[in-house]
Amino acid sequence: GAVVSQHPSWVICKSGTSVKIECRSLDFQATTMFWYRQFPKQSLMLMATSNEGSKATYEQGVEKDKFLINHASLTLSTLTVTSAHPEDSSFYICSAILAGGLNEQFFGPGTRLTVL
């Protein structure tokens, strides 16, 4: 149980285009999901907390107009990278928390974004 999927697993896009990444909790409902970015040999950096039915809470330094988050249902959160640039190339990972658990986060497999 507690499986989280992400789609796509990798994407290559041209500079200036927008990319949408989906995060789904497959066998549980997640009122809270998190979006992270991880650069090579660096730690997971929290970008935002996504709450079902409300606006996402962004971490300091993360542009909310560039990284659009929509958590429209209890099993789906989406991250849209708008007007992507090469410096946005990274590994994006989502996670979800199982209600009543140990606050452990169940992570998706990640999405490798490459912006040309």
Place this chain on the structure above:
Amino acid sequence: SQKIEQNSEALNIQEGKTATLTCNYTNYSPAYLQWYRQDPGRGPVFLLLIRENEKEKRKERLKVTFDTTLKQSLFHITASQPADSATYLCALGSSGGYQKVTFGIGTKLQVIP
């Protein structure tokens, strides 16, 4: 500012030995600490949680200690196996019902057959 330190240098250990990984933190009073395993190109997988009022937690071959005076957690893998080779991340969480955590950079463990 809050700081989490994990030895970012790789830890090489012989199969069958006990691997010990360290997580130190400063300017932080976490309510709990978690350990995750991350394989290359994959998302982390939760292993253990230990709360501030707990000294030690065990799960199969894994053991975690938490010393709030030293501001340190130790993560042990006994009878290590090549399949244990991965990067291990510690993550610190606060109280108050807010569930986000802050991750360390991780330590890469290599178990040599």
